[in-house]
Amino acid sequence: MESLASLNLIRLENQLQKLQNQFRKLIPLHKPIYHQLSDCGDHVVIMNTRHIAFSGNKWEQKVYSSHTGYPGGFKQVTAAQLHQKDPVAIVKLAIYGMLPKNLHRRTLMQRLHLFPDEDIPEDIRKNLVEELPQPRKVPKRLDEYTQEEIEAFPRLWSPPEDYRL
């Protein structure tokens, strides 16, 4: 049976937790031909993983632990340090933890392609089919608002005449 695979693109800017809905394309529950044994998942490409955002203080609080197997080999690294060493690792570990914990997990991870920045190899870029919607709406900074929007927003209070900021 031929496998119908397509490549889908996710552009990441400032979101992590809400990826859950997006990488569902790896497990092809959206296809009517789905069967647990038929290997018909889609590839998912995620770019800009370097610009991911954590809510709360997780950059400092979240700790990624691992053990090399040797005595005294227990390593604990904060999310900020891990991101510094490898900008792709956080997204990879997050998705690995969200996939079903069975033997399919490794093959699904092989179909996930992560890139820290905008540059993607040509052969992947040519085969991209669909851009998936962004998980989180990025809020606008103060200097990204146009002058009309700033003026349209009402002024809530009037300062005293002689008050000096």
Next chain:
Amino acid sequence: MAALSVLVYPCRRLLWGLLAGPIATSWARLPARGFREVVEIQEGKTTIVEGRLTGTPKESPNPPNPSGQCPICRWNLKHKYGYEDVLLLSQFIRPLGGMLPRRITGLCLGEHRKIEECVKMAHRAGLFPNHRPRLPEGFVPKSKPQLNRYLTRWSPRSVKPIYNKGHRWNKVRMAVGSPLLKDNVSYSGRPLVLY
């Protein structure tokens, strides 16, 4: 040729310096002189240098609820704002990023605290790029890795990593957002997650 420039007269500091001795204990608010812009007008042979008061912005007319005590109640925004409503929060901050006092803005205590918390979260999310504190002259800050964050409750420098996350009955949770905003209206139907 008219030249416009905004000068800040350090009157308050001068007055404090002069009167610090005899009137040290009186806390009467000395009349402060507001911001003026210096305008030079040349008429023939005479040059007039004038300091004109820059206009203070007035409250917009017709608030939806004129009987409210604080600006948020008057405009019916009580449980409806968050850290991303920068246009609202920017009305209560100073140019360098600090909050304005409650006796000036007229907010009630609870709302003042909520807005203060939202302003802190917005600063940490990088939504006020032009309200950063002033650095001394010639100071080049070290380039730090740029980490994007949002809904940060604590200051990044003050937080320690959680090396022991605890057992199932005793987990150490990582805080997100602020409990002051737990009464906010949620239009998406999902409950607010604080931990």
